[in-house]
Amino acid sequence: MIDPEQAAPALLVAGTTSDAGKSVLTAGLCRWLARQGVRVAPFKAQNMSLNSVVAPDGAEIGRAQAMQAAACGIEPGSAMNPILLKPGSDRSSQVIVRGRAIGEADALTYRSYTDHLRRVSLEALAELRADYDVVVCEGAGSPAEINLRAGDLANMGLARAARLPVLVVGDIDRGGVFAALHGTLALLEPRDQALVAGFVINKFRGAREILDPGLDMIRALTGRPVYGVLPWLDGLWLDVEDSLALGADRGPVRAPVGARSLRVAVVRLPRISNFTDIDALTVEPGVDVRFVTSPHEIADADLAIVPGSRATVADLAWLRERGLAAAVIDRARRGAPVLGVCGGYQMLARSIDDRVESGAGTVAGLGLLPTRVVFAQEKTLGRPSGIGYGHPVHAYAIHHGAVHADPDARTEPFLDGHLFGAVYGTTWHGALENDAFRRAFLADVAARAGRDFTCAPDTDFAAERTRRLDALGDLVEQHLDTDALWRLLEQGPPHGLPIVPPGGPGGAA
Known part of the structure; x- marks a missing residue:
């Protein structure tokens, strides 16, 4: 049994790669435990993601942890999620600690933060372990990124510091899952290997009897069990962590296309952020959502969305270089609906004064709204609410850019932003999750686009999210060895696990 006098048990879900299924498995374990009456909390020491949310305590954290x-x-x-990194370029990221931005860092300068951030992450984990019965931790990327091991905060560095048992999940749909599982373990130092309790295989489709010999062999080679095999199921996970989960031309879910469908094109910006804003559209029957990178796809859609961006000025330049800006402008001039959200809203302005994010100074926007944008040093974080189309709307805001309407602007209000012709703009994230508002907005879009489209009257996004979380809990309950997982939580890392050569940089045992 779990001793209530001790720090709550915890385990770490690591993965062979990014997008192997760590977030999904962590959520599934959390749901399964919660349904057993366990007071459980998630934890990710360090997250690199452009999808974030504002928590009730005012902190900005990764959307997946929310x-x-x-x-x-x-x-x-x-x-x-005590440490959140938001990439602004290929070489630097904004560093957010306990929900507040503390500055920008590149790979080299970030090393100077490591000791402080390690303390922050361990203190946050200890806080959760004092408040909850169990903590399920999610790793980042792969634990076998041996070039980064010395400064690791989220994988084996965390596991060793807190003595956590580790599950390694691999995505069999990518191919090479057994090599990935074995290779991940073999590259770890012996003391790290000693914490790896076993494996989970994710996204399996096919005949289980064909897979079984491989499971037997990985057990024999590593001395570690496979705790279970999770089957492939479409459309399980909303709120994905990064754009690896998006195909080049599609969103997280594709609705069936028909004569009465409403076609939505979302520009897949290089530094796209909070594209989870689109999740609510993907669950609407008859709404076909595509993430696009070509002008003709923008021209052909009933609604074009310019989403959030971590690098507004740079992504605006990319829009122009790819001919996408011209396609968006052409839409607006012929009265075809365009929606800009946060960074995308800023791009629709006449001018952008950015001496904070890009340091570019004043640059021309797309000129589709009679507004100007000025970037502030202090980031705006909030959980605003208001009225849209006569319906209550609850949202969250994360931005440096403040949008100001021109003195002579003749716009209509749209949430906190503006509607000018068929061009909508708002800084609010998550607004489309409000069912009545979403239906009214899509009805307005369909009318402006001249489409014969009516939303389903009973689509409930919150209920759909709950259904998917329950499905993740069902996967864990039905396909993993939950008795063995309980023992892992109660007893910690197993003793006497064999070391798999070559044993990483630390050498053989």
Whole structure:
């Protein structure tokens, strides 16, 4: 049994690669435990993601941790994701600690933060372990990124510091899953290997009897069990962590296309952020959502969306270089609907004064709204609410750019932003998750686009999210060895696990 006098048990879900299924498995474990009456919380020490959310405590954290908190049936907080990195270019990221930005860092300067951030992450984990019965931790990327091991905060560095048992999940749909599992273990130092309790295989489709010999062989080669095989199921996970989960021409879910469908084209910006804003559209029957990178796809859609961006000025330049800006402008001039959200809203302005994010100074926007944007040093974080089309709207805001209407602007209000012709703009994220508002907005879009489209009257996005979280809990309950998982939580890392050569940089045992 779990001793209530001790720090709550915890385990770490690591993965062979990014997008192997760590977030999904973590959420599934959280849901399964919560349904057993366990007070459980998620944790990710360090997250690199452009999808974030504002928690009730005012902290900016990774969107995936907020949804894992929902799987636990609790509110999210800064302790669940104490370090968030938001890439602004290929070489630098904004560093957010306990929900507040502390500056920009590249790969080299970030090393100077490491000791401080390690303390922050371990303190946050200890805080959760004092408040909850179990903590399910999610790793980042792969634990076998041996060039980064010395400064690792989220994978084996965390596991060793907190003595956590580790599950390694591999995506069999990518191919080479057995090599990935074995190779991940073999590259770890012996003391790290000693914490790896076993494996989970994700996204399996096919005949299980064909897979079984491989499971037997990986057990024999590593001395570690496979805790289970999760089957492939479409459309399970909303709130994905990064754009690896998006295909070049599609969103997280594709609705069936028909004569009465409403076609939505979302520009897939290089530094696209909070594209989870689109999730609510993907669950609407008859709404066909595509993430696009070509002008003709923008021209052909009933609604074009320019989403958020971590690098507004740079992504605006990319829009122009690819001919996408001209396609968006052409849409607006012929009265075809365009929606800009946060960074995308800023791009629609006449001018952008950015001496903070890009340092570019004043640059021309697309000129589709009679507004100007000025970037502030202090980031705006909030959970605003208001009225849209006569319906209550609850959202969240994360931005440096403040939008100001021209003195002579003749626009209509749209949430906190503007509607000018058929061009809509708002800084609010998550607004489309409000069902009545979403239906009214899509009805307005369809009318302006001249489409015969009516939303389903009973689509409930919150209920759909709950259904998917329950499905993740079902996967864990039905396909993993939950008795063995309980033992892992109660007893910690197994003793006497064999070391797999070559044993990483630390050499053989």
